Amino acid sequence: MATFEPVLSRNWNVPDSHTLKVYESRGGYQAARKALAMDPEAVLNIVKDSELRGRGGAGFPCGLKWSFLPKDRKATLMCVNADESEPATFNNRILMEKDPHQFLEGILISCFATKAATAYIYLRFEYIRAFGILEAAIAEARAAGHLGKDIYGTGFNLDVWVHRGAGAYICGEETGLIESLEGKRGWPRIKPPFPAIEGAFRKPTVVNNVETLCCVPHILERGATWFKSIGVPKSYGPKLYCVSGHVNKQVCVELPLGVTCRALIDEHAGGVWKGRTAKAAVPGGISMGLLSASELDTPLDFESLRKPGCLGLGTAAVTVIDDKTSIVDYLYNTCRFFAHESCGQCTPCREGTGWFYKMLKRIKAGGGRIEDLDIMLQMANNMGIIPGTTICGLADGAAWPVKNAITKFRGELEDYIRHHQAATTKVTPLQERIAHGLPVAGNPPLPQMDGPPGPVPEGGAVAWRSPSAKPA
Ligand SMILES: Cc1cc2nc3c(=O)[nH]c(=O)nc-3n(C[C@H](O)[C@H](O)[C@H](O)COP(=O)(O)O)c2cc1C
Numbered sequence: 001m002a003t004f005e006p007v008l009s010r011n012w013n014v015p016d017s018h019t020l021k022v023y024e025s026r027g028g029y030q031a032a033r034k035a036l037a038m039d040p041e042a043v044l045n046i047v048k049d050s051e052l053r054g055r056g057g058a059g060f061p062c063g064l065k066w067s068f069l070p071k072d073r074k075a076t077l078m079c080v081n082a083d084e085s086e087p088a089t090f091n092n093r094i095l096m097e098k099d100p101h102q103f104l105e106g107i108l109i110s111c112f113a114t115k116a117a118t119a120y121i122y123l124r125f126e127y128i129r130a131f132g133i134l135e136a137a138i139a140e141a142r143a144a145g146h147l148g149k150d151i152y153g154t155g156f157n158l159d160v161w162v163h164r165g166a167g168a169y170i171c172g173e174e175t176g177l178i179e180s181l182e183g184k185r186g187w188p189r190i191k192p193p194f195p196a197i198e199g200a201f202r203k204p205t206v207v208n209n210v211e212t213l214c215c216v217p218h219i220l221e222r223g224a225t226w227f228k229s230i231g232v233p234k235s236y237g238p239k240l241y242c243v244s245g246h247v248n249k250q251v252c253v254e255l256p257l258g259v260t261c262r263a264l265i266d267e268h269a270g271g272v273w274k275g276r277t278a279k280a281a282v283p284g285g286i287s288m289g290l291l292s293a294s295e296l297d298t299p300l301d302f303e304s305l306r307k308p309g310c311l312g313l314g315t316a317a318v319t320v321i322d323d324k325t326s327i328v329d330y331l332y333n334t335c336r337f338f339a340h341e342s343c344g345q346c347t348p349c350r351e352g353t354g355w356f357y358k359m360l361k362r363i364k365a366g367g368g369r370i371e372d373l374d375i376m377l378q379m380a381n382n383m384g385i386i387p388g389t390t391i392c393g394l395a396d397g398a399a400w401p402v403k404n405a406i407t408k409f410r411g412e413l414e415d416y417i418r419h420h421q422a423a424t425t426k427v428t429p430l431q432e433r434i435a436h437g438l439p440v441a442g443n444p445p446l447p448q449m450d451g452p453p454g455p456v457p458e459g460g461a462v463a464w465r466s467p468s469a470k471p472a
């Protein structure tokens with residue numbers, strides 16, 4: 001087997017890798033010079049032939065997306081998705097901080113291929129360091145003639161602007177991003193029309209992820225055949241995998257697509273921490289679902305993750321969950337995140353994410369019922385783009401962790417519900433006195449009631465008993 005040579009991360013350990021001087025000394029911008037001497041259509045075809053799939057989550061073929069732009073368009077815009085809001089994902093940040101010129105070269109070639117004269121980098125608000133580095137790199141590239149007017153004397157013009165988001169997960173969804181860029185609330189749009197036909201400011205727009213565009217200079221430099229020699233069928237090229245959670249070493253590592261989750265954990269992240277074993281792992285950002293311990297040999301590529309029932313590769317950000325961690329806690333945190341981030345336009349998502357969260361809160365408080373699991377599963381199966389009930393994929397991302405956790409860890413969840421119910425539903429003498437309208441120290445006697453004393457408090461499980469029954 002040929003040895004793998006990292007390309008996306010090759011400059012990361014070089015001192016001052018973020019500067020133009022260092023980037024150019026290592027062959028930087030040669031691929032752009034080569035591309036700009038070609039016909040834009042020819043550049044687009046090379047990227048199409050490489051079968052580069054988008055690294056932002058959906059895995060859509062990049063060159064194919066570019067070819068959807070109308071042939072008779074008068075202008076094209078490029079929106080670079082640098083929102084990177086999927087929990088545990090940090091490869092875009094490192095790409096921008098360590099090698100901003102590789103990123104700008106990718107933007108330059110991609111804009112040339114799609115005939116875009118303006119590119120907006122929609123940057124996650126929290127990436128303050130990346131913001132400063134990008135601004136400096138753009139200024140350097142402009143001054144050196146890699147951006148601006150008549151680049152390399154070809155007549156091609158390109159301006160790049162950094163637009164900072166305001167910190168919302170939904171602004172990573174491409175049409176939420178476009179709305180936000182236009183100065184509006186980041187509410188995803190109903191598609192069609194897709195951005196390639198009508199995107200930002202109603203112009204044909206290409207939306208691509210940072211890592212996707214960083215692959216482009218290497219494809220131009222080394223060719224589509226080289227790119228397809230890396231990875232596994234239908235998932236070609238190098239990929240930056242992030243590993244975090246309960247591991248000894250949190251890493252972002254470049255490997256061929258198709259590495260197994262187990263190899264990532266054991267060989268690159270130093271194994272599970274504290275000598276424990278993995279109970280489960282999130283394969284590609286929390287919206288992709290959950291792998292159980294017995295599924296850790298699944299290759300992390302665009303196709304293989306469907307076999308164990310995950311949504312897909314997503315951002316290839318693996319989070320390891322050790323054997324001391326409760327799946328209820330994992331699910332509670334996940335559901336809380338999606339309930340907070342749902343934009344609220346679609347009823348199944350707005351209500352569904354909120355209900356998941358409330359039910360998990362109740363389960364954690366000891367008020368869970370076994371049938372809650374079936375109710376959650378039914379809700380999860382009916383929300384999202386895949387069942388066709390929502391505008392965007394946030395709802396699918398909220399549903400998948402619930403589906404996977406309940407089907408793969410049902411025994412643990414049932415045990416938790418039973419065990420915690422038993423521990424917290426014990427009625428205290430004080431609750432008994434209140435339920436029977438008996439005086440409580442310092443308070444006047446409560447009036448006797450004819451019916452049940454109102455709704456059961458959230459998380460509480462004090463059973464109503466007839467006032468005529470004697471306290472135990
Ligand atoms: C809720 C949601 C959040 C998303 N967040 C991001 C993100 O932070 N970064 C990203 O590149 N793509 C994100 N995406 C995917 C984008 O909608 C889009 O598919 C991607 O930017 C296209 O770029 P690519 O083809 O190069 O992957 C998100 C999608 C959804 C549904």
Ligand code: SF4
Pocket residue numbers: 170187188341342343344345346347349350390391392393394395
């Ligand atoms: S699925 Fe959820 S996040 Fe997406 S548009 Fe509908 S309500 Fe908003």
